[in-house]
Amino acid sequence: MLGPGSNRRRPTQGERGPGSPGEPMEKYQVLYQLNPGALGVNLVVEEMETKVKHVIKQVECMDDHYASQALEELMPLLKLRHAHISVYQELFITWNGEISSLYLCLVMEFNELSFQEVIEDKRKAKKIIDSEWMQNVLGQVLDALEYLHHLDIIHRNLKPSNIILISSDHCKLQDLSSNVLMTDKAKWNIRAEEDPFHKSWMAPEALNFSFSQKSDIWSLGCIILDMTSCSFMDGTEAMHLRKSLRQSPGSLKAVLKTMEEKQIPDVETFGNLLPLMLQIDPSDRITIKDVVHITFVRGSFKSSCVSLTLHRQMVPASITDMLLEGNVASILGLPWPPELVEVVVTTMQLHDRVLDVQLCACSLLLHLLGQALVHHPEAKTPCNQAITSTLLSALQSHPEEEPLLVMVYSLLAITTTQESESLSDELQNAGLLEHILEHLNSSLESRDVCASGLGLLWALLLDGIIVNKAPLEKVPDLISQVLATYPADGEMAEASCGVFWLLSLLGCIKEQQFEQVVALLLQSIRLCQDRALLVNNAYRGLASLVKVSELAAFKVVVQEEGGSGLSLIKETYQLHRDDPEVVENVGMLLVHLASYEEILPELVSSSMKALLQEIKERFTSSLELVSYAEKVLLRLEAATSPSPLGGEAAQP
Numbered sequence: 327m328l329g330p331g332s333n334r335r336r337p338t339q340g341e342r343g344p345g346s347p348g349e350p351m352e353k354y355q356v357l358y359q360l361n362p363g364a365l366g367v368n369l370v371v372e373e374m375e376t377k378v379k380h381v382i383k384q385v386e387c388m389d390d391h392y393a394s395q396a397l398e399e400l401m402p403l404l405k406l407r408h409a410h411i412s413v414y415q416e417l418f419i420t421w422n423g424e425i426s427s428l429y430l431c432l433v434m435e436f437n438e439l440s441f442q443e444v445i446e447d448k449r450k451a452k453k454i455i456d457s458e459w460m461q462n463v464l465g466q467v468l469d470a471l472e473y474l475h476h477l478d479i480i481h482r483n484l485k486p487s488n489i490i491l492i493s494s495d496h497c498k499l500q501d502l503s504s505n506v507l508m509t510d511k512a513k514w515n516i517r518a519e520e521d522p523f524h525k526s527w528m529a530p531e532a533l534n535f536s537f538s539q540k541s542d543i544w545s546l547g548c549i550i551l552d553m554t555s556c557s558f559m560d561g562t563e564a565m566h567l568r569k570s571l572r573q574s575p576g577s578l579k580a581v582l583k584t585m586e587e588k589q590i591p592d593v594e595t596f597g598n599l600l601p602l603m604l605q606i607d608p609s610d611r612i613t614i615k616d617v618v619h620i621t622f623v624r625g626s627f628k629s630s631c632v633s634l635t636l637h638r639q640m641v642p643a644s645i646t647d648m649l650l651e652g653n654v655a656s657i658l659g660l661p662w663p664p665e666l667v668e669v670v671v672t673t674m675q676l677h678d679r680v681l682d683v684q685l686c687a688c689s690l691l692l693h694l695l696g697q698a699l700v701h702h703p704e705a706k707t708p709c710n711q712a713i714t715s716t717l718l719s720a721l722q723s724h725p726e727e728e729p730l731l732v733m734v735y736s737l738l739a740i741t742t743t744q745e746s747e748s749l750s751d752e753l754q755n756a757g758l759l760e761h762i763l764e765h766l767n768s769s770l771e772s773r774d775v776c777a778s779g780l781g782l783l784w785a786l787l788l789d790g791i792i793v794n795k796a797p798l799e800k801v802p803d804l805i806s807q808v809l810a811t812y813p814a815d816g817e818m819a820e821a822s823c824g825v826f827w828l829l830s831l832l833g834c835i836k837e838q839q840f841e842q843v844v845a846l847l848l849q850s851i852r853l854c855q856d857r858a859l860l861v862n863n864a865y866r867g868l869a870s871l872v873k874v875s876e877l878a879a880f881k882v883v884v885q886e887e888g889g890s891g892l893s894l895i896k897e898t899y900q901l902h903r904d905d906p907e908v909v910e911n912v913g914m915l916l917v918h919l920a921s922y923e924e925i926l927p928e929l930v931s932s933s934m935k936a937l938l939q940e941i942k943e944r945f946t947s948s949l950e951l952v953s954y955a956e957k958v959l960l961r962l963e964a965a966t967s968p969s970p971l972g973g974e975a976a977q978p
Contacts, residue, residue: 379436410470412500441486457591465629484545540608547603688733735778780821787828819850827867865911913954
């Protein structure tokens with residue numbers, strides 16, 4: 327992008343450059359100005375505090391609405407994460423009072439070299455670009471463009487100067503544009519008159535302000551054509567060729583014939599590829615996946631780019647082949663060394679946008695980690711940040727694939743419960759909470775999505791410190807819908823009870839939701855009293871709510887269609903009387919119920935005194951249980967002792 331002096335213009339003495347008077351431009355010092363781009367002025371600047379150089383593209387805007395609209399469209403691009411995409415480092419709007427103009431400023435990475443300089447250097451020397459180097463960087467460009475197109479993002483401004491070289495063999499796409507900026511007809515017409523070179527890379531339909539992924543394919547075809555013909559065609563000839571292809575694609579044949587005569591490397595592959603990329607009608611053009619297939623699958627091209635390397639040495643070919651073929655059964659019998667998990671995760675990273683590989687790899691990981699926990703419950707699974715980031719990437723690449731979603735949720739639940747709070751925090755920062763809630767809301771009809779989503783939500787709440795509790799306020803109502811949809815599902819009820827308990831501890835259940843949540847917890851206990859984990863979490867949740875709300879306490883003791891919560895407590899005790907943990911949680915709930923004067927008569931009439939006496943006598947070694955029993959017994963005795971007037975303090 328930034329040639330060594332050829333297109334630089336230093337400001338004259340005293341010149342400050344557009345936008346320099348205002349914040350946040352004040353933190354930059356303008357070093358020099360490049361020739362105007364298609365959309366605005368490009369400034370090379372130095373950040374005064376860090377001395378780091380940047381390029382700032384300044385686009386003059388007609389009004390606030392135009393600037394804000396463009397800014398809103400560009401902001402999501404800041405979140406892109408790809409090794410071969412240079413995202414904007416900062417976006418802001420500034421006002422230049424000297425000339426009364428509003429500018430949208432796009433801060434980009436500074437690099438001395440781009441594909442443009444490589445092409446020009448070879449053109450001057452009339453030398454062919456090295457085949458191995460070209461295959462390598464082309465693979466990187468294709469991988470980056472495939473990533474963008476997979477996310478429905480169009481580059482719109484693809485040309486050699488916007489493919490920068492970070493090192494001799496590492497390139498990045500930069501200067502992604504927006505629909506708002508690229509459809510400013512007045513600005514484009516002015517730039518076209520000043521320098522038609524800027525528009526020569528654009529597809530025929532893009533000249534009429536119609537952009538699609540196929541527009542990027544045309545631009546990329548022009549770049550490849552320029553790189554392959556630079557040894558025998560000067561810059562002006564190349565520009566006229568690109569422009570002529572919009573009306574007469576036949577002119578490409580002559581160039582391809584010359585390439586063949588001059589024995590340009592890989593001419594056969596390019597001869598097959600370019601006519602398919604440079605079709606005038608966008609619908610006739612191939613996709614980015616087709617380009618990859620022609621060059622790196624059907625052809626013999628090779629690249630260091632991981633997503634295009636189908637047989638990288640660090641991944642055993644047998645494992646890669648089995649995963650690509652979906653033959654998980656053939657490797658389920660393999661042992662469980664960390665090396666195998668690393669191989670599977672690496673394969674997922676190499677083929678992050680191949681759904682079949684992601685499905686098979688997740689299935690294998692789930693089997694390996696699940697089996698490890700069954701046979702070695704206390705063992706730490708081989709989970710780390712690389713695994714979780716790979717799983718999150720799989721979700722991002724295939725957001726609507728339900729089978730993958732279910733497996734990733736299950737794997738993340740395992741890793742979260744096995745690892746530290748920092749891992750849970752990382753998952754929350756990645757927006758996983760919101761992702762789960764969105765799918766619980768939109769996928770009620772999918773039992774597997776609901777079960778795995780609730781399981782992961784439980785794991786996140788259990789191990790993490792929740793900074794932003796706002797999204798959790800929706801959870802009680804969502805769980806109510808889930809339980810109404812699956813009223814007899816024990817697994818769903820178990821996960822729901824765990825989430826309700828943790829939400830109550832976090833204070834994320836509103837007062838108006840107390841009665842509804844208490845009813846659902848009691849319903850879950852009645853449904854699955856044999857599930858000790860469900861029972862424990864349900865009674866913990868009830869105790870937490872009753873502790874802060876007399877309304878919740880009344881909901882527990884009131885006689886309803888399913889019976890009173892007090893009779894349910896007695897049933898639970900009889901069923902789990904040999905399980906100290908269940909009995910302890912029951913005792914904790916009774917302590918909180920007994921703290922309300924209005925509830926004491928209900929406890930007396932339900933014969934809780936006998937149950938508590940039995941707990942006190944059976945669990946003498948548990949100070950906690952004995953303490954709970956004694957506290958409630960004292961309250962009950964006080965409630966039933968004769969009053970000074972000869973009556974009783976509480977009537978059964």
